[in-house]
Amino acid sequence: MTGSPARSEPPDDEALRVDDVLMTERAAEGDEDAFAVLVRRHAPALLRLAARLLGNRTEAEDAVQDAFVSAWRRLPEFRGGSSFATWMYRIVTNRCLNVLRARRPQAPLNDLPDLPAPAHVTAPDRITEGRAALHDLREALATLSPEQRTCWTLRTLDGRSYAFIAKTVGISEQAVRARVFRARRRLTHTLGAWQ
Amino acid sequence: MNNRPPETRTDPDDETLPCGRLLSRVWADWEDAVHDDHTAQCAHCRPAVADLERLESRVRALDAEPAQTSFDAASVVDRVMDTVRLELRPGRPLPLGDAAEDLRIMENAAARVLRRAAEEVPGVRAGSCRLTPGATTVEVALSVRAPLTTPDVRAVAQEVRRRVHEAADRRLGLRLGAIDVRVTDLVAEAAPHREEESSG
Numbered sequence: 001m002t003g004s005p006a007r008s009e010p011p012d013d014e015a016l017r018v019d020d021v022l023m024t025e026r027a028a029e030g031d032e033d034a035f036a037v038l039v040r041r042h043a044p045a046l047l048r049l050a051a052r053l054l055g056n057r058t059e060a061e062d063a064v065q066d067a068f069v070s071a072w073r074r075l076p077e078f079r080g081g082s083s084f085a086t087w088m089y090r091i092v093t094n095r096c097l098n099v100l101r102a103r104r105p106q107a108p109l110n111d112l113p114d115l116p117a118p119a120h121v122t123a124p125d126r127i128t129e130g131r132a133a134l135h136d137l138r139e140a141l142a143t144l145s146p147e148q149r150t151c152w153t154l155r156t157l158d159g160r161s162y163a164f165i166a167k168t169v170g171i172s173e174q175a176v177r178a179r180v181f182r183a184r185r186r187l188t189h190t191l192g193a194w195q
Numbered sequence: 196m197n198n199r200p201p202e203t204r205t206d207p208d209d210e211t212l213p214c215g216r217l218l219s220r221v222w223a224d225w226e227d228a229v230h231d232d233h234t235a236q237c238a239h240c241r242p243a244v245a246d247l248e249r250l251e252s253r254v255r256a257l258d259a260e261p262a263q264t265s266f267d268a269a270s271v272v273d274r275v276m277d278t279v280r281l282e283l284r285p286g287r288p289l290p291l292g293d294a295a296e297d298l299r300i301m302e303n304a305a306a307r308v309l310r311r312a313a314e315e316v317p318g319v320r321a322g323s324c325r326l327t328p329g330a331t332t333v334e335v336a337l338s339v340r341a342p343l344t345t346p347d348v349r350a351v352a353q354e355v356r357r358r359v360h361e362a363a364d365r366r367l368g369l370r371l372g373a374i375d376v377r378v379t380d381l382v383a384e385a386a387p388h389r390e391e392e393s394s395g
Binding site: 014015018019021022025026028029030031032033035036039040043044047048051052057060061064065068069072073076133134137156157177178181182184185187188191192 | 206208209210218219222223246247249250251253254255257258260266267268270271272274275276278279280282283284285286302303306307310320321322323324325338340380382383
């Protein structure tokens with residue numbers, strides 16, 4: 001992979017990893033102060049991950065909040081087969097995947113309210129090229145399936161390996177490759193205007 | 196790299212370029228930094244790679260914009276901990292002092308005091324601390340990490356046991372039976388967490 005995307009994880013620090021194991025053991029036994037340490041330490045990276053997956057800050061904050069609360073409830077059963085960071089990454093990713101799935105219209109005949117016009121139509125002078133490009137990207141991402149979008153985001157924006165993504169999402173590595181490929185195909189096609 | 200796309204087209208969304216190569220294959224080669232003479236010179240493969248490179252570099256540039264990276268993490272932390280504090284797991288009640296006194300302390304509160312006592316031994320960090328009430332006493336199973344440089348691990352474990360016993364006796368009035376201290380790891384350096392912990 002060329003380039004080095006900024007991964008949504010805390011610094012790779014041996015001391016912090018050891019401390020995470022201790023704090024996870026304590027939190028699993030009901031020590032909420034230890035859990036607070038973990039939440040403070042991992043929230044920023046997980047928020048970045050969720051925002052990348054969902055493209056919406058409020059939804060990202062809600063997803064991360066729900067994921068941590070769910071983790072607190074499941075901690076007594078956590079056996080430490082993976083690190084707390086990896087475990088949380090998985091919970092947040094799958095939470096976001098569900099949010100993306102719920103976004104898709106359940107029935108095509110639902111009455112939908114009129115959406116406001118995109119900002120770059122209503123305020124042409126103040127729009128930077130970057131913002132317009134971001135808008136285009138969001139629109140293009142919205143055309144991907146939740147699964148394609150998730151796999152592509154973890155691969156391209158979060159720089160994860162296909163094997164890691166396969167484990168996180170719970171599908172085969174081959175399926176991850178196919179989804180990332182289809183997402184790229186669609187995005188290069190849709191964003192052809194950027195050329 | 197394993198599980199690379201096949202040579203022949205299996206995905207209906209894939210495309211066979213006019214040169215005969217599969218688009219999925221060309222992109223996988225680019226991603227895995229596999230170079231061959233064909234791709235470097237092919238009039239079909241090169242634009243296909245350029246398309247993908249352009250996409251990847253543009254989305255990363257957008258991703259790195261400050262508006263994309265600033266979050267109110269503190270408010271998320273607060274909201275999480277507000278919910279957690281409504282769903283505390285204090286553990287079992289443990290007997291304090293003599294049976295006749297009918298006093299109890301919750302397992303989690305006692306464990307917190309005992310972990311702290313263990314950590315008074317220089318360089319020691321405490322993890323799991325399980326307390327099991329017996330007929331007249333409470334048994335402790337405590338796991339600790341000691342510094343890699345510890346010259347005498349057994350002495351450290353004994354010192355931990357002594358401090359735990361003392362704290363249980365003097366600070367809690369908890370009558371301990373067996374104190375099982377497990378040194379689960381020897382670690383290179385102490386983790387910088389104390390200030391973090393006390394502020395919450």
